Amino acid sequence: MIFARRAIDDALWREAIGEFPVFDRLSETDIERLKVLAERFIRRKSIEGAQGLEIEAWMEAEIAAQACLPILGLDLDYYRGWRSLIVHPGGFLVRHSYEDEDGVVHEVCEERIGEAWDEGPVIVSWEDIDASRRGGEEGVNVIIHELAHKLDALNGTTNGMPPLHRDMDPARWSSDWSEAYEALCRRLDEERAPPIDEYAAESPAEFFSVASEYFFALPEVLRDAYPRVYEQLARFYRQEPIARP
Ligand SMILES: [Zn+2]
Secondary structure, three states, X not given: OOOOOOOOOHHXXXXXXXXXXXXXXXXXXXXXXXXXXXXXXXXXOEEEEOOOOOOOHHHHHHHHHHHHHHHOOOOHHHHOOOOEEEEEOOOEEEEEEEEOOOOOEEEEEEEEOEXXXXXXXXXXXXXXXXXXXXXXXXXXXXXXXXXXXXXXXXHOOOXXXXXXXXXXXXXXXXXXXXXXXXXXXXXXXXXXXOOXXXXXXXXXXXXXXXXXXHHHHOHHHHHHHOHHHHHHHHHHXXXXXXXXX
């Protein structure tokens, strides 16, 4: 006889939920549903430590809980096509090459805190997961950021537009997002303080991921700055963080 292992111990789950303010808005029912998803996530995905980092059960619970928050209104199937979530102790170096205007290829090493490969693993830094704990940096969540890139990539291109639901209008999505993106870029050009992390102005794809972090972690800030973006995300994620008790 095979006994299904309960992937996450109840006490560890409670601690994981209590550690991160991003869960404060969830109802008891949501927290129960999130646990079921997180247990499925742990069974289907492989959460691996890199550079000697050992992933203990409590860390696994914290990672899976945050990873599943964006798909609480969707399904685990939205994370299809990849298997590993790799956790480095801190920022990690990534070597990549680019071609300049003269056609010369340069190789550079850059430090990253997270990365999502096309059809490959998600890589995050534990130090930066730590930063989104209670009392840490507000509005920041490296796991949600990288998994938003994975959702964005589901329709083949990482361009700031994930596959929309049938009741959503792609033209409306594009105009709402471009308007907000241009407003953010204009604001930065005028050297005025941006309402959300300026990294969002890197590209429409980064805007989608940074807006997703705010949607879950600081939804009021996102709604006040870009109400249409907030509304589009509420439709896509099928969640209403502000309306929650
Ligand atoms: Zn990014």
